[in-house]
Amino acid sequence: MRGTASDYSLVTPKSLCEALTLIQQGAHPLAGGTDLMVLFEAGSLQWKSLVNIAGLKELKGIRFQQDRVELGALTTYTQILEDKKVVSHFPMLAESARLTGAWAIQNRGTLGGNIANASPAADSPPSLLAYDAEITLTSATGDRTIPYVDFHQGYKKTAIREGEIIRSITLPFPRRHSHTYFRKVGTRNAQAISKVVVAGLAHIIGGRLDQFRWAVGSLAPFPKRCRHVEKILWGNRVAKDLIQTACDNLKNDIAPIDDIRSTSTYRMIVARNCLKDFLEQLL
Amino acid sequence: MKPTFKLKINGKAFAVQAHPLERLLDVLREQCGLSGTKEGCGEGECGACSVLLNGELVNSCLVPIAQAAGAAVLTVEGLASKSLSALQKSFLEHGGAQCGICTPGMLIAASALLKTSRRPNEKKVREALAGNLCRCTGYQNIVESVVGAHKESR
Numbered sequence: 001m002r003g004t005a006s007d008y009s010l011v012t013p014k015s016l017c018e019a020l021t022l023i024q025q026g027a028h029p030l031a032g033g034t035d036l037m038v039l040f041e042a043g044s045l046q047w048k049s050l051v052n053i054a055g056l057k058e059l060k061g062i063r064f065q066q067d068r069v070e071l072g073a074l075t076t077y078t079q080i081l082e083d084k085k086v087v088s089h090f091p092m093l094a095e096s097a098r099l100t101g102a103w104a105i106q107n108r109g110t111l112g113g114n115i116a117n118a119s120p121a122a123d124s125p126p127s128l129l130a131y132d133a134e135i136t137l138t139s140a141t142g143d144r145t146i147p148y149v150d151f152h153q154g155y156k157k158t159a160i161r162e163g164e165i166i167r168s169i170t171l172p173f174p175r176r177h178s179h180t181y182f183r184k185v186g187t188r189n190a191q192a193i194s195k196v197v198v199a200g201l202a203h204i205i206g207g208r209l210d211q212f213r214w215a216v217g218s219l220a221p222f223p224k225r226c227r228h229v230e231k232i233l234w235g236n237r238v239a240k241d242l243i244q245t246a247c248d249n250l251k252n253d254i255a256p257i258d259d260i261r262s263t264s265t266y267r268m269i270v271a272r273n274c275l276k277d278f279l280e281q282l283l
Numbered sequence: 284m285k286p287t288f289k290l291k292i293n294g295k296a297f298a299v300q301a302h303p304l305e306r307l308l309d310v311l312r313e314q315c316g317l318s319g320t321k322e323g324c325g326e327g328e329c330g331a332c333s334v335l336l337n338g339e340l341v342n343s344c345l346v347p348i349a350q351a352a353g354a355a356v357l358t359v360e361g362l363a364s365k366s367l368s369a370l371q372k373s374f375l376e377h378g379g380a381q382c383g384i385c386t387p388g389m390l391i392a393a394s395a396l397l398k399t400s401r402r403p404n405e406k407k408v409r410e411a412l413a414g415n416l417c418r419c420t421g422y423q424n425i426v427e428s429v430v431g432a433h434k435e436s437r
Contacts, residue, residue, distance in 0.1 A: 005302035012303070012349050030347070037345040038326040040304065050304070054350050078339075102414025103395065105327055107339045108346070190413030191328060 001043040008040070010050045016058035019051050020140040024163040027051045031074055032108035034101070035117045059112070059167060062086060067173050073112025073166040081106065089173055092127040092182040092199045099123055099184045102191045112166040118156045118222065121261075123184055125152065125223030126199035129215035130180070131171045135159075138167040145170075155221035175211065178203045181278035185270050187261070194218045195262035196270045200278045209233050209282070218261075219254040219271050226253035229275065243279040247272050288352045292317065293361030303349035307341075308332045310348050311358060319359040319387045323416070330415030333388035334358050340395040342414075359387035362394060369435035370394060370428070376435065379428030381419035388415050393429040402433045 010030065013019040023029060028047035030036050031054055039045040053059060059074040062083055069086060077097035080086055087094040100123045101109060114124045115135070125148075133148040140163060148169070151159045160166070174180070181200040186192030196218050203211035212233045214226040228249045236242055256267035285300045292315060299314045311317045311334070323331030325344050332343040335357040362368050370393055373379070380386045389412060396403055396411035403411070408429045417425060 005304040008302075008304050010303040010347060010349055012352075033345045033347060033350065034327055037306070037347065041306070041325045041344065052303070052347070052349050101327070102330070103392070103411060104330060104333060104340045104342045104414050108341055190410070 003040040003043045003045055008045070008048050008050060010052055012052040012055065016056050016138070017140075019053055019056060020138065020163070020165070022049075022051045023165055024140045025049075029053045029116070029165050031110045031113040032076065034105050034109040035113060035119075053165070059165075068170050069173075070168050070170045071111055072168050073110060075111045077101075077106035077109050077111075078103075080111070090127070090131060090171055092130060092180050092201075093124065093171070095182040095184070096124040096127045096197075096199075099186075099190070105191075111169055115151070115169070116158070116160065116166055118152060118158050120155065120220065120222050121194045121197070121218040122223060123194060123197050123217065126197050126215040126217045127182060128169060128171070129223060129225050130199035130201040130213045131174065132213065133172075134170045136167045136170065137161070137164045139164040143167060149225055152222040152224065157222070174201060175203050178211070179278075179282060181274070181281070183274050183277075185274075193261060196256075196267050196274070198271065198274045200275075202278070202282055204238075204282065208235060208237050210235065214275065214278075216254060216271060219256045219267055221255070224253070226250065228252040233279075238279055238282045240283075243276060243283075246279060247276050250275055288348050290351055290354050290356055292356045293358060299348070301348045304347045306344055307334070307336075307346040307348055307351045307356070308343040310351075311343060311356070317358050317360050321384050321387055323384065323388075328414075328416070329385070330388040330392060330412075331385055333391040333415065335391060335395060338398070340392055357391070357394075359390055362390055368394075370397065370432045372435040373432040374425075374428040377428040377431055378424045379421070381417070381421045385415060385417045385419075389417070389425055389429075393432070396429070397432060403430065405430055 027049040030050045060072045063070045080097040114122050128148050134145050135148045136145045179202045183198050184194050185196040186194050199215050201213045217223045229246050232246045256264045258264050287298050289298050311320050321331040323329035327342045327345045334343045337354050392415050408426050
């Protein structure tokens with residue numbers, strides 16, 4: 001059944017302040033529409049009262065500080081790809097943006113929307129997790145900033161509280177000479193929803209890994225870091241037997257399922273191969 | 284009472300009365316008489332409903348009319364003035380249209396590419412058209428049409 005517009009309300013506020021008042025009263029934000037308009041058309045958009053936040057300048061813009069960049073929640077994939085500094089400092093985020101949908105989606109879809117929609121298969125969360133981002137939430141009562149790693153808590157369950165929306169995402173610059181790895185495996189090169197998506201960041205000093213983050217999507221009920229694997233690697237010298245141990249332990253971090261896009265078995269094999277691929281590059 | 288939204292479509296001013304959540308696609312087709320823009324999947328996968336919104340390629344099935352308020356929209360009807368555009372001529376020349384349902388979206392997506400890249404190579408064309416599906420699978424001719432468009436513009 002198609003959705004009927006008259007069953008819904010969509011208000012366009014003039015300011016963030018006005019938007020937050022509406023959200024506090026129970027309205028749901030609508031940004032680029034690339035997820036919510038699909039639900040609307042399918043007749044399954046559950047929120048009847050919507051706030052059109054797309055024009056709010058308070059939620060826009062890319063701001064560089066000395067050691068980090070703050071991306072407004074309404075930053076689109078295209079804006080990420082067009083910012084040369086973002087692309088050079090955060091290649092994995094750029095890859096996530098380049099591989100999400102195709103041009104028309106990249107022009108509308110926003111980073112904040114991708115995060116808030118909280119699909120386990122979203123392409124930007126693994127990169128944000130690997131970069132150890134922070135997320136700033138805002139409400140009528142003020143802002144709070146939390147580590148992004150604490151944001152996704154279960155299937156479609158996030159740290160967003162009633163009355164809050166995402167204001168911005170902040171990424172610290174990776175340390176110099178960090179190694180990164182991003183891989184999205186889908187049915188085709190564009191416009192595909194991931195079967196597996198992974199992002200990794202490693203830093204080696206004196207031959208030992210003194211930083212290692214491995215984040216995955218489509219392999220668990222929510223985007224997550226692989227803590228077992230990270231713990232095995234952190235502080236150690238990358239060697240063939242260590243790679244074997246890390247790969248064997250991946251099963252303790254992920255729980256891939258069979259669904260319309262892929263199978264649990266295939267996902268497990270691909271996830272393992274990606275981790276092995278990254279670690280072998282560090283040998 | 285439905286609010287009024289003003290927008291400029293193919294250079295012409297329109298004022299439409301619509302529910303703010305109504306899709307730009309439906310407003311174009313049903314209120315503005317511009318049925319060149321097609322509905323394929325209705326979920327942003329196929330690109331048949333592609334239009335340019337303030338110069339940016341979008342799927343008009345995913346844009347609530349409230350987000351097009353005050354905007355400039357270009358639909359396939361806006362590509363040709365009295366004569367066909369170089370891109371349209373190239374589609375004729377290369378057999379770029381089969382059943383025709385994807386064609387308006389292909390033309391719009393291709394014109395978004397040609398705005399920034401006057402002589403795109405095949406790889407760039409394939410990337411720019413990645414969000415546009417052709418059920419006749421006539422991709423090769425479509426890609427050749429876009430790659431060859433600059434020749435028609437001479």
